[in-house]
Amino acid sequence: MPFYKAFFVLLSNLSMNDKQPNIPEVFLKPYDPAQHEDDLYAMWENSGFFNPDVCVEKGVATPDAEPFSIVLPPPNVTGTLHMGHAAMLAIEDILVRYNRMLGKRTLWIPGTDSAALATQSKVEGIIYKQEKKRRDEIGREELLKRIDAFAEDSKNTIINQTKKMGASMDWSRYAFTLDQPRYKAVMEAFIKMYADGLIYRGARSVNWDPAMQTTVSDDEMEYVETNSPFYYFKYGPFTIGTVRPETKFGDKYVVMHPEDKRYAQYEHGQQIEVEWINGPITATVIKDEAADPEMGTGVMTITPWHSQVDFEIAERHGLEREQIIDERGILLPIAGEFAGQHIKKARAEIILKMQEKGLIEKIDETNVNKVATNSRGGGTIEPQIKEQWFIDVNKEFTMGPSEIPGVNQGDTVTLKTLMIKSVENNGVSILPERFERVYYNWINNLHDWCISRQIWYGHQIPAWFKDGEVKVQTTSPGEGWKQDPDTLDTWFSSGLWTMSTLGWPEQTKDLKTYHPTTVLETGYDILFFWVARMILMSTYLVGQVPFKNVYLHGLVRDEKGKKMSKSLGNVIDPLTMIEKFGADATRLSLVIGAAPGNDMPLSESKVKGYKNFANKVWNISRFVLTHTIDTDTTLPVTLSSRDEEILATLKTTVAEVSAEIEKFNLYLAGEKAYHYIWGELADVVLEESKPILAGEDMAAKQARQKVLIECLTTSLKLLHPFMPYVTEAIWQELPKEMKDSEMLLVAKWPSS
RNA sequence: GACCGAUUAGCUCAGCUGGUAGAGCGCUACAUUGACAUUGUAGAGGUCACAGGUUCAAGUCCUGUAUCGGUCACCA
Numbered sequence: 001m002p003f004y005k006a007f008f009v010l011l012s013n014l015s016m017n018d019k020q021p022n023i024p025e026v027f028l029k030p031y032d033p034a035q036h037e038d039d040l041y042a043m044w045e046n047s048g049f050f051n052p053d054v055c056v057e058k059g060v061a062t063p064d065a066e067p068f069s070i071v072l073p074p075p076n077v078t079g080t081l082h083m084g085h086a087a088m089l090a091i092e093d094i095l096v097r098y099n100r101m102l103g104k105r106t107l108w109i110p111g112t113d114s115a116a117l118a119t120q121s122k123v124e125g126i127i128y129k130q131e132k133k134r135r136d137e138i139g140r141e142e143l144l145k146r147i148d149a150f151a152e153d154s155k156n157t158i159i160n161q162t163k164k165m166g167a168s169m170d171w172s173r174y175a176f177t178l179d180q181p182r183y184k185a186v187m188e189a190f191i192k193m194y195a196d197g198l199i200y201r202g203a204r205s206v207n208w209d210p211a212m213q214t215t216v217s218d219d220e221m222e223y224v225e226t227n228s229p230f231y232y233f234k235y236g237p238f239t240i241g242t243v244r245p246e247t248k249f250g251d252k253y254v255v256m257h258p259e260d261k262r263y264a265q266y267e268h269g270q271q272i273e274v275e276w277i278n279g280p281i282t283a284t285v286i287k288d289e290a291a292d293p294e295m296g297t298g299v300m301t302i303t304p305w306h307s308q309v310d311f312e313i314a315e316r317h318g319l320e321r322e323q324i325i326d327e328r329g330i331l332l333p334i335a336g337e338f339a340g341q342h343i344k345k346a347r348a349e350i351i352l353k354m355q356e357k358g359l360i361e362k363i364d365e366t367n368v369n370k371v372a373t374n375s376r377g378g379g380t381i382e383p384q385i386k387e388q389w390f391i392d393v394n395k396e397f398t399m400g401p402s403e404i405p406g407v408n409q410g411d412t413v414t415l416k417t418l419m420i421k422s423v424e425n426n427g428v429s430i431l432p433e434r435f436e437r438v439y440y441n442w443i444n445n446l447h448d449w450c451i452s453r454q455i456w457y458g459h460q461i462p463a464w465f466k467d468g469e470v471k472v473q474t475t476s477p478g479e480g481w482k483q484d485p486d487t488l489d490t491w492f493s494s495g496l497w498t499m500s501t502l503g504w505p506e507q508t509k510d511l512k513t514y515h516p517t518t519v520l521e522t523g524y525d526i527l528f529f530w531v532a533r534m535i536l537m538s539t540y541l542v543g544q545v546p547f548k549n550v551y552l553h554g555l556v557r558d559e560k561g562k563k564m565s566k567s568l569g570n571v572i573d574p575l576t577m578i579e580k581f582g583a584d585a586t587r588l589s590l591v592i593g594a595a596p597g598n599d600m601p602l603s604e605s606k607v608k609g610y611k612n613f614a615n616k617v618w619n620i621s622r623f624v625l626t627h628t629i630d631t632d633t634t635l636p637v638t639l640s641s642r643d644e645e646i647l648a649t650l651k652t653t654v655a656e657v658s659a660e661i662e663k664f665n666l667y668l669a670g671e672k673a674y675h676y677i678w679g680e681l682a683d684v685v686l687e688e689s690k691p692i693l694a695g696e697d698m699a700a701k702q703a704r705q706k707v708l709i710e711c712l713t714t715s716l717k718l719l720h721p722f723m724p725y726v727t728e729a730i731w732q733e734l735p736k737e738m739k740d741s742e743m744l745l746v747a748k749w750p751s752s
Numbered sequence: 753g754a755c756c757g758a759u760u761a762g763c764u765c766a767g768c769u770g771g772u773a774g775a776g777c778g779c780u781a782c783a784u785u786g787a788c789a790u791u792g793u794a795g796a797g798g799u800c801a802c803a804g805g806u807u808c809a810a811g812u813c814c815u816g817u818a819u820c821g822g823u824c825a826c827c828a
Contacts, residue, residue: 030790230827242828255828291828300828310828369827434756438823441755445824528824559764559777593765593776597757599822601764605777612790623787667766671775686787 023625024733031618033582033611036729041163044728049746051170052105060746061105068099068106069514071501072169073522073530074113074177074494078122078154081161083556083564083590084523086574087600089165090587091553091666092521096168097721098661099518101749107514108168109501111175112155116458116490117220117376121212123147123457135213140456140485147457161575166583166724168745173510175501177493178459185500186459186493187474189541194463194472198392198415198540199451201463201470205304205311206386206450207372210329211379214454215388217489218447219529221381223370230367231351232296234359236274236283241296243369244306245350246343249277249335250322251301255313258287260298277354278336288313306383321385329382343382389452389461389486391415393536402543409543418539419443419532427545428535431664432597435527435552442528449533451489458487495533498546519664520547524554524597551664552597556590559603577607584723585610591722592670613674614726617719620682621730624712627693628705633737637703646685646707650714653680655752657718673718681711709738714750 048054055061070092075085092108100106123146124135135143155176162169175182193199206215228243238254254272256263266272268287273280283301290313291300304314304321314321324334331346333339338346354360372381392415399411399418406425407413413421420443422428423436430436452461464471464481471477493500498517502510516538520531531550538546557563558570565571577586588610594600639647653676660669685708692704713734720727724745731744741747 027787030788240828244828251828292826295826296828302828307828309826367827438756442824524823595766598765603764603777606764608790609776612788615790616788619788619790621787626787663768665768668768671766675775682788683792687792690787 023622023629026729026733027618027622027625031582031615031726031729033584033614033725034579037164037166037578037583037725040725040728040732041166044168044743044745045163045171047743047745049100049743050108050168051172052107055100055746056105060741061100061103065103065105067513067518068096068104069108069517070096070519070521071109071498071517072111072167073520073526074111074175074497075158075162076115076118077112077151077158077176078115078119079158081158081165081574083572083574083602085162086165086577086586087553087556087590087594088521088523089162089167090590091551092519093165093167093587093724094591094661094666094670094721095519095521095664097724097745098749100168100745101717101720101747103748105513107170107173107510109173109175110159110162110167110169110171111177111497111501112158113494114151114176114178114457114490116487117212117214117216117374117453117455119151120147120455120457121376123150126150135456144456164575164578164583165587168724173501177490177497181503182493182496182500183459185496185504186488187462188505189492189496189537190462190488191472191474192541193391196397198395198397199389200392201387201389203385203387204390204448204450205308205383206388207374207381208327208384208386209374209379210327210382212374212376212455213327215386215450215452216374216376216381217450217491219491220375221372222375224373225368226371228367228369228371230364230369232361232363233354234361235276235299235301236272238299239297239361240299240301242300243367244303244347245354246331246335246338246347247303247306247324248301249331249338250305250324251276251303252281252283253286253302253314253319254283254299255286255288255291255302256299257289257291257293260291260293262293262298275357275359277350277357277359284319286313286317286319288316305385308383311383311385323385325382325384327384388450389463389488391449391451391536393446393448400543402539404539404543404545407539407543415536415540416443416446419535422535422539422545428547428550430550431552432595435524435550435597439527439532443532449489451492452484452486453489454486456485456487458490459493460484461486461488491529491533494530495537496541498534499538499542504542515542515546516544517547519549519551521551521553524552527552549664554594554597554599556600556602559601559606572602572604572607577604581607581611582614582725584614584725588613588670588674588722591666592674594667596664613678614723616678616682617715617723617726618730620677620686620715621712621733623686624708625734627689628709629735631702631705633706633709635702637706638699639703639707640700643703643707647710649676649680650711651752654714654718654750658749658752661721670722673715673722677715677719681715685711713738716744717747717750720744720747 052061056063096106096108127133207221209216230241230243231245232239232241235254242248266285268285270285272283274283290309291298302310302313304310305323306325322334324332325343326332329343331338331341338350374381394414394416396412396414399407399409399413401409404422405427406421420440423439461484462472462474463484464477466481499515502508502515504511534546538544562570574586585607589602589607590600657669657673689704689708692700695701716727716731728744
């Protein structure tokens with residue numbers, strides 16, 4: 001502390017002590033979040049009130065009170081808290097604290113996610129760095145042990161950081177996507193879907209990551225703009241273009257649009273001899289609408305094994321397909337003299353050879369395309385045809401018992417129709433509404449979901465093979481059966497999250513009480529990954545929507561609206577903000593000015609501003625206490641018309657704040673509470689009360705004291721969901737007769 | 753290419769179903785040992801992207817244009 005500041009603190013302490021010997025000493029200094037937050041959290045946690053069962057037991061909620069439930073979007077177990085998490089926690093905690101204060105049986109379930117692919121690759125990376133060993137050399141069992149240890153180790157980091165934000169979650173119900181109850185749910189779901197024919201195994205074109213040796217789902221792909229030369233090759237009478245000459249060895253089909261007049265002379269199925277990379281081959285003409293006449297020359301050759309689109313063309317016409325590149329990115333014998341080379345090295349040599357053979361017409365060096373990469377930290381995606389497990393989203397089946405609006409038992413449905421109808425009929429409402437259209441759009445373009453992953457960390461697929469036979473069950477069918485080594489896509493288990501955290505497949509009391517959950521709050525970036533998958537799983541497995549409301553928050557950006565990134569150096573760390581300005585200020589700055597679905601600009605000065613507000617509330621409390629502490633507030637008083645007016649304004653504010661929270665307009669609710677407290681209570685009411693409190697009219701003074709106490713306690717309640725720490729810290733210092741509950745955490749939300 | 757947004761004060765953004773523009777930060781002036789040196793009071797600053805239309809009345813509804821952004825698909 002700078003000298004002059006210490007001087008002022010000393011000075012004010014002296015004068016204060018003289019003037020107000022009776023108010024709690026803690027108020028004599030500015031509010032210091034660091035001094036209170038951890039203790040308050042411990043107090044709350046130890047009280048047990050985060051658990052709705054305890055609230056019922058202790059009479060804070062009635063046994064038949066309306067339930068309110070949220071499951072936490074589980075952060076990665078190996079991650080650390082970032083501003084996105086902080087925003088999510090702030091929003092959810094506001095909803096939870098508000099509803100708890102309303103007396104609902106309020107449950108917020110915490111958990112962490114294994115983030116299978118990301119975690120395994122992280123640990124593999126560490127091991128390789130330290131021991132120069134790859135996963136095959138370590139072995140499945142040992143690697144899993146190491147990953148588990150790593151996850152267990154870092155688990156507490158994210159949990160403790162979550163607590164720092166003041167999140168009032170029921171830790172007794174903590175769930176991990178790979179723990180035993182969740183394992184049961186995953187097995188049950190897989191086996192049921194397989195029995196119903198919704199899960200199948202088949203050879204399909206999949207996104208293969210040669211670096212991490214696994215498939216990844218469509219959604220996990222990230223397209224990176226890359227400069228890739230575009231080559232025009234002579235292919236018999238045609239000119240074909242490609243950025244990937246290394247896949248072209250086996251191309252023996254030449255495809256053009258059936259309506260393309262330039263190629264009207266060629267007939268579908270016609271065979272042509274062409275000179276190609278490793279000598280002459282017989283090409284077959286295929287007419288297919290997938291060929292875009294506008295693109296290049298309008299003619300292409302196809303490589304079904306290494307391209308999704310080509311695979312589909314090959315399927316349509318029953319064409320042969322051949323593997324050119326192996327799982328590690330090495331060229332196979334079909335590449336002739338290039339066999340055994342890695343594709344990255346081979347490309348240049350292939351081009352050289354084709355140049356010598358005069359097969360190159362031209363090269364466009366400036367071409368830019370988007371290269372598919374694995375967003376989970378892997379490499380460039382190489383499509384391959386592989387035996388994988390899929391969820392069929394278009395297969396019709398007969399609906400079982402259903403509580404989904406617009407879907408009845410016995411209806412013929414598909415997973416797609418279930419996903420659409422849940423939202424269409426408002427079983428699930430998405431906020432902001434515009435995302436409903438985005439959601440439909442996505443579902444209408446949805447392909448079967450590839451759910452198998454060639455990694456070890458995750459739920460191993462309960463399928464067993466022997467002599468070409470397949471059995472789906474959790475335990476070995478007997479001698480000689482080998483379990484599928486693959487694991488399930490992490491979103492498969494995440495899709496079950498609302499149910500599995502509540503005990504499904506057991507018919508638990510939690511499941512009956514809290515499912516469907518009330519709200520799912522998450523970032524709009526995982527609407528498809530996760531939100532859609534939960535709707536799929538829940539509607540199909542239990543005939544219920546997983547949640548009634550979806551609240552999508554935006555991305556936290558810097559003050560200029562730029563994405564926070566390490567390379568830009570504009571990352572604001574929530575823990576640093578908590579340390580500097582307190583959790584309350586951090587929360588408020590993430591909520592006010594952040595409409596659902598909109599990105600949230602954040603700057604340090606904004607957080608700082610709300611720290612000032614916390615201190616303002618602190619000082620308001622000091623003022624009110626100073627002037628009321630020695631008064632018997634139980635005495636009856638007669639309110640002046642101005643007193644009545646002050647209370648009426650307070651009530652209006654309560655009504656407005658409540659209404660905005662109910663509508664999930666937290667940014668408006670927070671702002672209204674803020675403006676009332678600072679602009680009205682502090683600037684107007686307190687100021688005008690000074691002469692009354694100092695005056696001779698005892699009746700007027702006592703009436704105003706009572707009004708001020710009412711304003712203070714109600715304001716603390718209003719603000720509690722937004723700024724739980726400072727409000728509770730003040731509450732704890734209030735004399736007993738001023739409050740209706742020992743803890744503000746479970747005080748009754750004011751009526752309006 | 754399809755879809756979804758955005759365009760309002762110097763900056764970042766609110767403004768719900770149409771009724772003479774709001775917040776925070778910043779800026780200016782003044783005040784201040786005051787509950788609050790983390791404060792208060794007052795103030796400057798906007799033809800609400802542009803062009804049409806509906807209406808007694810349009811940031812607000814409709815049509816179009818421009819610019820910016822996002823998502824998805826394609827990229828042979």
